[in-house]
Each structure stands twice: as structure tokens, then as C-alpha cells.
């Protein structure tokens with residue numbers, strides 16, 4: 001794991017031309033990628049849902065793909081950080097689209113300011129935080145994390161953000177608080193995918209309190225030294241790098257400390273396929289495919305999936321004495 005504190009955001013250093021974007025997209029589409037994608041795209045759409053959002057905002061093509069700067073080019077395992085282009089044009093964000101390139105196009109006009117996050121439930125100091133307060137109140141750190149989607153693709157992403165524990169310490173969970181429940185904005189006017197009846201909107205996720213307090217658990221507000229774009233979950237999202245990507249809920253408006261284990265959107269959509277814990281584990285297959293290997297975006301071929309996505313040393317203690325097969 002690579003953790004670096006940074007004082008500020010640096011000036012963008014390079015520019016990627018639209019020509020370059022189109023060329024590499026074409027190249028990407030030509031690759032063997034869609035052998036897997038055909039079956040896996042359906043992975044998160046158990047009921048054959050295909051969102052072709054009606055009445056979505058007009059798509060303009062001038063997506064800003066100018067990266068800021070990061071302090072390193074690899075993760076702690078020596079694997080290269082994915083390009084800003086990959087990270088911001090290959091996304092899962094069902095509120096906008098179920099196509100990987102859909103969120104970038106359809107979220108361009110998503111309003112991320114003003115934005116408030118309500119933190120409450122079983123806490124001594126509930127509060128409504130303005131996104132700007134969160135950015136200034138807590139030091140923004142750079143964290144280079146692997147993101148492993150349950151669909152068996154992965155990336156290395158240089159996030160900016162702050163540990164969730166800092167926010168939780170501020171609101172002071174009471175002794176009854178056992179879990180943290182997160183909620184994404186619900187606004188079908190700007191999130192056309194929320195018209196789909198296949199899912200229980202808004203998107204909900206949860207963590208056990210000790211998982212939420214682990215230092216790896218990040219509230220991300222930026223990546224590549226720039227503020228998050230809407231497709232990445234702007235203005236603030238969760239990042240839990242040892243769990244499958246669906247736990248890393250985007251565009252959060254509400255955080256509640258609760259006593260009972262929350263039911264996530266994926267648990268209610270397909271309980272036999274998506275559990276509460278969702279720890280990355282090559283030994284526990286998804287009911288419909290193996291999790292033993294993964295496709296790193298930008299690479300040919302596959303690589304072995306690491307237990308807890310390579311963060312075993314930092315998080316295995318959380319699951320001492322617990323069956324990772326039963327608690328998938």
C-alpha cells in the first residue's frame with residue numbers, strides 16, 4: 001500500500017487529444033476484451049436489465065481527460081497506475097448507464113455543487129457537512145489502491161481523500177452502533193438509470209464499524225490530483241480496496257451509524273450472488289464464474305487475483321474466526 005500526504009493539488013501537466021482517445025478506444029474494442037464482457041456485463045444485471053436511459057442529457061464529446069499529477073507511477077507491488085483516460089472512461093455507475101463508457105457520457109451535466117453529506121444515526125454529534133468543509137477539515141491524502149470489480153476486471157487508481165475514521169471520530173458513534181450505512185443521491189431527473197425498476201434505488205452500501213474504522217477505508221474526493229468527475233462518484237465516494245468494487249459507493253449524500261447489518265442494493269437485487277462482506281477472495285467463486293483471476297484494464301491476458309486484493313496484512317484480522325465462504 002502506498003500512502004502519501006500531499007499539501008495541494010498541482011497544475012495539470014499534460015493533455016490528451018480527442019484523437020488519441022478515439023484511437024485507443026478503437027484499439028481497446030478490437031482486443032479480446034469482449035470475450036469475457038459478453039457474459040460478465042450481465043453479471044451485475046441479474047434480471048436482464050439494460051438501461052438505455054430515456055431523455056438523458058445530450059452527450060457532448062469534449063470530455064476533459066487532462067490528468068493532474070501523482071507522486072508515483074506504480075502501486076506498492078510495482079504495477080503501473082492506470083491512465084486517467086482508462087479510469088474516467090471505463091466505469092460502473094448504474095444510475096447513469098450499464099455500459100462501461102456510458103457513465104462518462106451521460107453524467108457530464110450531473111450537478112455536484114452545492115453538495116451536502118448528512119451524517120447521523122447512532123452518534124453523539126450528528127451533522128450536515130458541506131463538501132467544501134470535508135475537503136478542508138481533513139488533510140487530503142494520496143492513496144494508490146487496486147480496485148477489483150466483482151466482474152473480474154481491475155485497475156490501479158491514485159485517489160485523493162481522507163480516511164473515513166476521521167469523520168466517524170468526529171461524529172462519535174455510540175456503543176450501540178455496529179454498522180455504517182451509506183446512501184447515494186436519489187434524483188431520477190439527473191440519474192436516468194434510477195428509472196429502472198430492477199433495482200431498489202437509491203444505491204445503498206454498508207460496512208461493519210471496525211471495517212469502516214480501518215485506515216485503508218477512504219472517502220475519496222479526487223483522483224490523479226484532480227477533483228472527481230461525476231462518473232467516478234463526484235463529489236465524494238467510498239473506496240474500500242480489499243472488497244469488490246461494488247462496495248465503493250459513489251456520490252454519497254447520507255451516512256448513518258446503525259445497529260443492524262444494512263441491506264445493500266446488490267444484496268436485495270441478487271442475494272445468492274452478492275453478500276454483505278464481498279471481500280476479494282480468489283478461493284470463493286461467484287456462483288456464475290471463478291474469482292481466481294482477473295483482467296487488469298490496459299493489459300493483455302489475465303493475472304491471479306490476490307486474497308483481500310493484496311491487502312491481507314492490513315485487514316485479515318477483521319475476519320479472524322469467521323468463515324469467508326459463508327460470509328461472502
Ligand SMILES: Nc1nc2c(c(=O)[nH]1)N[C@H]1C(S)=C(S)[C@@H](COP(=O)(O)O)O[C@H]1N2
Nearest residue numbers: 091092093094149184203245246248249250
Ligand atoms: N452509486 C453507485 N456506486 C457504485 C456503482 C454504481 O453503479 N452506483 N458501481 C460500483 C461498482 S460495481 C464498481 S466496480 C465501482 C466502479 O468504480 P469506478 O467506475 O470509479 O471504477 O463503483 C461502485 N460504486
Ligand SMILES: [Mo]
Nearest residue numbers: 149150245246
Ligand atoms: Mo463492480
